Each structure stands twice: as C-alpha cells, then as structure tokens.
Amino acid sequence: MSSYYHEDDLARFGEMGKNAPELWEKFQDWYGAVFEEGALSQREKSLIALAVAHAVQCPYCIDAYTQDCLQKGSNLDQMTEAVHVASAIRGGASLVHGLQMRNVTQKLSM
Amino acid sequence: MQSLLRQQHPLAVPGEQLRVLNDPALAHRSFDDALERSGLHPLTSTGIEVLQINVGKLCNQTCKHCHVDAGPDRNEVMTRETAALCMAVLEQTEIPTVDITGGAPELNPQFRWLVSESKRLGRHVMDRCNLSVLLLPSQKDLGTFLAHYQVEVVASLPYFMAAYTDAQRGEGVFDKSIEAIRLLNGLGYGREGSGLELNLVYNPVGAFLPPPQASIEADFRRELLVRHGVVFNSLYTITNMPISRFLEFLLRTDNYDRYMQKLVQAYNPAAASGVMCRNTLSVGWDGVLYDCDFNQMLDLPVSFGAPVHIRDFVHDRLDQRRIVTGQHCYGCTAGAGSGCGGTTV
Numbered sequence: 001m002s003s004y005y006h007e008d009d010l011a012r013f014g015e016m017g018k019n020a021p022e023l024w025e026k027f028q029d030w031y032g033a034v035f036e037e038g039a040l041s042q043r044e045k046s047l048i049a050l051a052v053a054h055a056v057q058c059p060y061c062i063d064a065y066t067q068d069c070l071q072k073g074s075n076l077d078q079m080t081e082a083v084h085v086a087s088a089i090r091g092g093a094s095l096v097h098g099l100q101m102r103n104v105t106q107k108l109s110m
Numbered sequence: 111m112q113s114l115l116r117q118q119h120p121l122a123v124p125g126e127q128l129r130v131l132n133d134p135a136l137a138h139r140s141f142d143d144a145l146e147r148s149g150l151h152p153l154t155s156t157g158i159e160v161l162q163i164n165v166g167k168l169c170n171q172t173c174k175h176c177h178v179d180a181g182p183d184r185n186e187v188m189t190r191e192t193a194a195l196c197m198a199v200l201e202q203t204e205i206p207t208v209d210i211t212g213g214a215p216e217l218n219p220q221f222r223w224l225v226s227e228s229k230r231l232g233r234h235v236m237d238r239c240n241l242s243v244l245l246l247p248s249q250k251d252l253g254t255f256l257a258h259y260q261v262e263v264v265a266s267l268p269y270f271m272a273a274y275t276d277a278q279r280g281e282g283v284f285d286k287s288i289e290a291i292r293l294l295n296g297l298g299y300g301r302e303g304s305g306l307e308l309n310l311v312y313n314p315v316g317a318f319l320p321p322p323q324a325s326i327e328a329d330f331r332r333e334l335l336v337r338h339g340v341v342f343n344s345l346y347t348i349t350n351m352p353i354s355r356f357l358e359f360l361l362r363t364d365n366y367d368r369y370m371q372k373l374v375q376a377y378n379p380a381a382a383s384g385v386m387c388r389n390t391l392s393v394g395w396d397g398v399l400y401d402c403d404f405n406q407m408l409d410l411p412v413s414f415g416a417p418v419h420i421r422d423f424v425h426d427r428l429d430q431r432r433i434v435t436g437q438h439c440y441g442c443t444a445g446a447g448s449g450c451g452g453t454t455v
Contacts, residue, residue: 070318
C-alpha cells in the first residue's frame with residue numbers, strides 16, 4: 001500500500017453501509033438533513049464543514065468540501081478565511097491550555 | 111490565446127470530441143439510459159419557441175471554456191443570404207423569440223439587420239453579448255442600437271471578482287465588462303421599469319457545477335452594486351459543457367473523469383424534462399439546423415427525418431422532432447438543469 005489515503009476512496013464511502021446498513025441509513029438521513037437550508041444557508045454550512053475538515057485534518061472532507069464550497073458559489077478568499085477560523089481555534093485551544101500549565105506551576109511553586 | 115482550430119489541436123475536430131465522450135475506457139452511464147429510466151426516451155421537441163441563430167465564430171475574446179472555440183482568428187460568419195432564410199422562417203411561423211448568439215454576434219455585419227427584421231415581425235430578441243464588444247471603436251453606437259430595439263441583453267460575467275472572470279475570459283475583461291454594464295445601465299438597461307432587460311450569466315470558473323441560482327444572484331447583486339455601482343435584472347447560472355475548449359481543459363488537467371462523474375451523479379429527470387433543446391431550434395452560421403448550440407459545435411445536426419437546413423424548413427417536421435442526444439447532454443441535466451436561460455427546474 002503506497003499510502004493510507006486514496007482519492008478514489010472518497011467515492012467508495014457508501015461501502016461503509018455494507019455491514020451496518022441501518023446505522024448507515026440513519027447517518028445518511030441525518031447527514032443530509034444537517035446540510036439542508038435552515039437557519040444557516042447551505043453555503044454557510046459548507047464553509048463551516050470546510051473549516052472543520054481542516055481542524056480534523058480529513059483529506060477526504062477537505063477534497064469534498066472544497067468542491068462543495070466552489071459549487072455553492074464561495075470563492076478562495078472566503079474559503080481561506082474559513083480555514084483561518086479553524087486554525088485560529090486550533091491555535092487558541094492550545095494556547096488557552098497554557099492556563100492549566102500556569103495553574104499547575106502556581107500550585108507547585110512557593 | 112488562439113482557438114483550438116488555429117492551434118491545430120486534435121479537439122478542434124468535433125469527431126475527436128465525440129470519440130472522447132464515447133470512449134469505452136472512460137465510460138459513464140449512457141445518457142440515453144438515463145433518459146430511458148426517467149421515461150423520457152426518446153427526447154422530443156415540445157414545439158419551437160426559440161429560434162437561436164448562431165451567426166458565427168468570430169469573437170473579440172478567446173475564453174478558456176468557450177464551447178464554440180470562437181475567437182478573433184475564426185472567420186466563419188453567417189451571410190446575408192442565410193440570415194434572410196432565417197427571417198423568412200420567422201415570417202412564416204409564430205416563433206416568439208429570436209436568440210442571437212456567436213462568437214460575438216454583434217461583429218457579424220448581419221446582426222443589426224437580423225435584430226431590426228425580427229422586431230419588425232414583432233418578436234422578442236435576445237443578444238448573447240460578451241460585454242467587452244460594446245467598448246470596441248467599431249461598436250460605439252451598439253448600446254443605443256440595442257436600447258432602441260429593446261433587445262434583451264444576456265451577458266456573460268462568470269464572477270463578481272476580477273481575478274476569476276479574467277482567469278476564464280482574459281486579462282482585463284472584468285474591468286471592460288463593468289464599464290460596459292455601466293454604459294448599459296446609463297441607457298436604462300437593468301433598471302426597473304425601463305423595459306430594457308440586462309441579464310447576466312454565471313458559469314463556473316473551473317471543473318465544478320454552478321451554485322443555486324438564487325443564492326449566487328444575491329451575491330452578484332450585492333457585490334456589483336457595492337463595489338462597482340452597477341445593476342442588472344437576473345442572473346442565470348449555466349453549467350460548463352464538456353466539449354471543445356472546456357473538454358480540452360478537463361483532459362489537460364486530469365479533471366475529465368471526475369467532472370463527468372459529477373454530471374452523471376447529478377442527473378435530474380426534472381431538468382431533463384425541461385431541457386432547452388425541447389423548445390429551441392438552433393441555426394448554424396451556414397444555415398444547418400441543430401437541436402441546440404452544443405450539438406451544433408459537435409457537428410450533430412437534427413436527424414430522424416427532420417430537414418437539416420434552414421432553406422428546407424418545414425414547421426411540422428421540426429416542431430415535434432426527435433432530439434439528437436449524447437453524453438455531453440448530461441451538462442444540461444445536472445442538478446437544477448442548465449440552459450441558455452439558466453436553471454431549468
């Protein structure tokens with residue numbers, strides 16, 4: 001195996017329904033409903049998905065939601081800002097744990 | 111940039127495009143199978159409501175996605191004789207709309223005659239305009255002419271940001287397009303109550319499908335007004351057809367298979383039912399008849415016993431004709447559908 005990730009596997013996602021069809025069907029229904037137009041537009045949801053895809057570092061999701069964002073009319077400026085939002089949260093999440101470090105240090109120090 | 115024809119590119123030949131589209135090694139579900147499953151096979155005309163006249167391949171731009179392979183280096187243009195045959199057909203029928211396209215149709219010396227004759231016959235006229243043509247010194251009175259005859263202007267503008275539009279249509283085209291829209295707005299085009307319709311056409315700048323029409327229209331309206339102070343009536347979204355230059359792009363960038371998969375997966379029976387070829391008759395620059403402008407570029411004339419040249423036009427043999435279909439037709443049936451008037455469902 002040359003790589004753990006293969007572009008063609010994205011189209012094979014449906015194979016995950018083979019051994020647990022009922023669970024797959026529930027996932028599919030829920031997933032579909034999540035991305036319907038609602039209080040948020042489909043385009044906003046797609047940009048959120050793109051940001052989350054970067055946060056969870058899923059290459060399949062990045063591929064799929066880059067395409068989906070373009071297909072929803074978003075441009076590279078908007079998509080780049082979405083990735084920055086994900087990155088800022090990831091960076092901030094690390095940084096805010098610094099308070100834990102400070103608390104422990106404070107507790108141990110004279 | 112030169113046309114595929116000038117480059118002597120293999121894809122300049124319609125037969126080579128069809129060979130790629132029908133290549134068994136790149137096989138996708140047959141379009142006719144998809145129609146069959148939707149109960150739409152064979153696809154037939156529901157009556158000619160639009161006479162679409164392609165007056166030729168000459169254009170002042172060379173856009174990267176152009177299905178016509180048009181450009182300044184093309185010289186196929188409709189003659190007065192063929193234009194007169196089109197008007198004779200219009201006179202003997204009640205076809206309500208004349209849709210003039212190209213190339214840049216305004217560069218054909220017959221364009222203004224076709225417009226005035228069609229209006230004399232009381233028909234609605236649409237001009238498929240690339241906008242930049244309005245700024246050519248030879249066309250300085252074009253806007254006034256279009257306004258005088260109340261021609262509906264359907265103008266290409268793939269995105270509201272310069273970088274994207276220029277990437278597809280050529281360096282500097284966006285700025286020229288905005289200047290041309292400003293000129294048209296000055297004549298009343300795109301302004302409510304003026305009776306002068308200016309509709310813009312979005313098509314994706316790449317190998318992806320168009321967004322929902324209403325959503326991107328709202329973006330265009332806001333951005334064009336705020337950034338450039340220009341207005342328009344409606345925005346039509348059109349899918350890029352996997353033929354000619356766009357096919358060359360898809361193959362060159364290894365996007366062909368994936369793009370075709372997208373189109374096939376997005377096949378929508380409702381879009382197929384409302385597809386534009388069902389109410390359109392397309393005339394080529396040389397008078398040959400086609401079911402649509404895309405079939406025209408693939409050299410697929412009307413068939414199944416229908417007369418193939420405008421000089422042999424017989425309404426009853428064309429009005430309910432069977433339509434010639436192929437794998438490229440997925441381009442018009444994906445998602446919300448795509449036609450010269452935007453989405454079809």
